[in-house]
Amino acid sequence: MSTYDPAALECLAAIVEEGGFERAAQRLNVTQSAVSQRLRALEAQVGSVLIVRSRPLRPTSAGQLLLKHTKQLRLLRADLERDLQELAPSAPGSGREDERISIAINADSIATWALDAVHDLVRQRLPLEIIADDQDFTQEWLRSGQVLGCVTTLKQAMRGCRMVPLGAMHYVAVASSSFAQKHLPNGLTAHNFREVPFLSFNRKDDMAAEFVARTFGLKRVALNHLFVPSTEGQLHAVKAGWAVGVLPELLVRPALAAGDIVDVSPGHTLPIQLYWHCWNLESEVLEALTQALIEASARDLDQGNSGR
Incomplete structure (x- = not known):
């Protein structure tokens, strides 16, 4: 199996997340030409186009797979960062943009109970990015590999993911x-x-x-x-x-x-019944996020028909 250049993978992710080459270059602190070169090299290695040059830019199916892989690498680095923090609590966190852990949550949950759920994790320097969308559409962010978990109304677990009922x-x-x-x-x-x-x-x-x-x-x-x-x-x-x-x-x-x-x-x-979906991976960070959401939802949401 090919080994992909982490810098090229993060370049692909930056293009998708920032919505263009210029902003990706600004985030990565490189020239726009360097961004294009890294993407072309990655596309040549994969043997497939990874970005559809449309408005807005969007990843191809191959691009979505590599984007998911990049997010998984970020999760592994976040797990390592968490372990290192336990060994050396005074050490500063990475704070790097490419360490960002992304989840999608519906706006109504953000406005009511979800921020309290992740409060302690953020205080522990988890570099969290919350993407807001309608509860009927947050799963599309997970399906495309752009986030590692989502709060949604979808009941059936997606392929490669696990599902936890949260309540209504x-x-x-x-x-x-x-x-x-x-x-x-x-x-x-x-x-x-x-x-x-x-x-x-x-x-x-x-x-x-x-x-x-x-x-x-x-x-x-x-x-x-x-x-x-x-x-x-x-x-x-x-x-x-x-x-x-x-x-x-x-x-x-x-x-x-x-x-x-x-x-x-x-x-x-x-x-409205809500469910937490996340990648089915061994990860301390992912487990901590899942447990935080479960505990907060048990306090604030109606558990009568949640299935738990």
Whole structure:
């Protein structure tokens, strides 16, 4: 089996992660010409094109395999760094960009429970990169080899990965008191939901439509959307009276208790089951991440139907 130049592998990863040759060169502190040369040498060794020169740039199937291999090498180095830190606690961590450990987590988990889960690991100098995406799409980052684990709604374990149920996040429909009094005096119903706008993260986000469909037993729902690409930003917009937000109960609990917002569909919640998927590898770092997420989810998520 061929031995691949680690510098060339990190060059490939930098091109994909930074979205171009120029920014990859800046990150690696080399010239753009050097980046191109390293990539060409790696492609010649593999015998295949590794990057599709499109907008945005994307790895080919062969490129995805090498990208996953590069991430695995990073994980091995992170394990070594962790072991060395235990032997010499006063020694500084590497802090290198190419040691970054990447995971994908849905934005709502980031806004509520997930950051607390990894807090101690970050304090222990784990060079973590969290990529935010919709919970129905985070697994694509893992599938393509760009992250080593993800929090997702996908229940079935992917090939080469293991899956751990985390529990359910409950979503509620909320609005400001003034908005509710003006537009929904009798609460959200099957007859008035089309008359009010709903907040969504982006065009991939179907949380509000799923909440309405399940609450009122409808098959297909068309809503009037306002797009705010931030969970905390959506809560701010709800308080400001922009629209109805279907948000995690964990996030809105303090605002509901304070009377800043109201539940416009009392008694109705949308439970979303979450799962942690990660590469099925022997790794202390990966095991520590997995255990941290399991422990935090046990505290903050509903375990009633989690499968654990």
